[in-house]
Amino acid sequence: MALDLSRLLAEPVDARCKGFPYAAAPMPLREVGRQGWNVLRGDCPFPVAVVRRSAMQANSAWMREFTRSTGVRIAPHGKTTMCPQIFARQIDDGAWGITVANVRQLDLCVAIGAKRVLVANQVLAPLDVARLATLVNRDRALEIFFLVDSLDQLAIVDAELRRHELVRPLAVLLEIGYEGGRTGVRSCAEALALARTIAASPAVALSGIECYEGLLVADSDRDRARVEELLAGVRAVAAACDAERLFAGPEVILSAGGSAAFDIVARDLPLRLSKLVTIILRSGCYITHDTGTYERLFERVRERSGEPWRSAPGLRPALEVWSQVQSRPERGLAILTMGRRDASFDADLPRPIKWFRSGLHAAPASAPAAWQVVKLNDQHAYLRVPEDADLKVGDLVGCGISHPCTTFDKWQLLLEVDDGYTVVEGLRTFF
């Protein structure tokens, strides 16, 4: 099911998007990669967010190989990038479907021809439920799943669905949570009671069990045990529902999300039921990876996964934000033309990884490890450098970021570049 980007690629983009050169005329999105713009040459205004094509391709291949060899499927979380062009590549690379966080994001996927979308969240607003009914009624080939975690939610959904004539019930996954966590039922007994009510509803069909383990993972062995415990809970509920014949359809979906412990999911979630079981990972961040949180967590994934994963090349950071030194007001301090509106700051501050001075460098040099972004304002970054650092007003600095989701959402247009930083495609996002 290849996605259809033709309408999107024909839409105009213009200099109101950050990163698009002022003097360039508005152009269809598909033309952005044909202009020969080079970021290091200063063809695009700073700051710019770039995605390195070679790294993104390697990451997509890595995950394809990982899922193939472990026998699980992936519905990459689209909320990470909200970029249909990236969704299309993920589908081309064998993704089972796309995951999204809400009905608006789902709508965007359906508009470009996605046929299998998992809304990894509770849907309940009448407007949202009505939209699901409309979409499902409009296209028999469209498979949509959403999460249910309470009888209250189910009652609201059922009430709205009574106002619609459905061609088939809406597919839901029951969400399992844990004490102190986010959404999801907290006990097996509660889960079973809810599963029975879902199974009895004519408007919805129980298609599987779901959890989100991502928030449990922070590098420690204790976290690993908690992830395993959560997954065991999903299996237990799935087995109980199977025993009671509560699942609708020929297949049961078991799914867990996150980009920090997908190896544990792939190993622990599979189980044998009376119906075919499909295991769906929902990792989103692997596609660009990062220079921070996921970089650290991925090392644990490799350690846990043994060979060949431990020795083979792993995921690579693909996302960088480039800006310019606008001031060196004190020795040891450089102010950059980027701020909290341009780069993630919720997990870690951006990390300077490269720098470039026109005339001095032919290609970006590695930034010294001592360079450190210590603070962000809305439009500025404070870069601490050694007192004798050779960094001048006008130099370019490339920062890696930690947590791709919160950098993507700051850009309507990211520039995909080759290894020489020539723009090969403009990537539109929809946040």
Added chain:
Amino acid sequence: MALDLSRLLAEPVDARCKGFPYAAAPMPLREVGRQGWNVLRGDCPFPVAVVRRSAMQANSAWMREFTRSTGVRIAPHGKTTMCPQIFARQIDDGAWGITVANVRQLDLCVAIGAKRVLVANQVLAPLDVARLATLVNRDRALEIFFLVDSLDQLAIVDAELRRHELVRPLAVLLEIGYEGGRTGVRSCAEALALARTIAASPAVALSGIECYEGLLVADSDRDRARVEELLAGVRAVAAACDAERLFAGPEVILSAGGSAAFDIVARDLPLRLSKLVTIILRSGCYITHDTGTYERLFERVRERSGEPWRSAPGLRPALEVWSQVQSRPERGLAILTMGRRDASFDADLPRPIKWFRSGLHAAPASAPAAWQVVKLNDQHAYLRVPEDADLKVGDLVGCGISHPCTTFDKWQLLLEVDDGYTVVEGLRTFF
């Protein structure tokens, strides 16, 4: 100089923007306020960002009165909202011009007919400098100002400008900073040396002196003294430049930014020179105000300002993010359908101020003070409530935010509403 929004208002918006109903056809921006959508009725998908028209109008009137009575002018910082429709109202309300943070933002202002724009930042990238030259050469009525804080920056600007035939020199303001601060020269001697070099350059003209006091303000008396000291530095440099006849043109601009101590600026910055002196405030956040940082800081403004400001109604929070309770997974916990992609979290977490249950409420009720957002994920908020709180799955919660800039930049379309939460205009932003 009224701004021209006709092209913008004719541009289509569609359901790819958060807050726009899925089932509504794409429509010109001007039509959004004519649909009769009501946020509380659930006509728009959650989360939504709303701006309360009555509060925004009151804030604009407050600032008009404040500047009129203190004899200063304002060039509101456009980076706060990046909303041309709001810029137009600020100009209609007597603003001297618009302030922006970079050339891309300037370009957007010029495109809608702004004739006076202050880039409150160092400009130096060749692409940026070239754009300034193009814009100034294209329109003799256009006044653009930008900041210079180093000889290195000036040399880069001069070098680029030698490649252009300018109809007139570019107007610059010299930025004064302080030790431990952001940009800006750190000493009076350094400032004067730079001012002399600017005055000697054929490509740029020294039009005034500038500082940004906003980062010095955090509620304490010590901060107040530091603001006064910084402003004294601006006055001293201005007087010295005036004595040396370094200012070009018939007028000298003295400007300071920020929304936290504009009263001190209005009181302390004016001085008598051999030329007409115009004092320009650059506050941006006053237009929507907030429920947090600026709410606290504004109380200090009122205390310092004496009567009538102390007793008269002050600025009001206009910006709210509404979302829905999607889960009540534990007693004392509600999960909301909004996250760090929807509301500011750099200063404080969003504060629940209102709630609404269809069928129970005719209008939003005040949220109990004990309700507290304690954590955000990308798409979720964790709301702690007392164990016996009457808050159900499906209820709506309206949050005030702290620091408007970082909420505006998360929305391409904000919904301006009347006091009954009916949408009266769609506000487009360009981040």
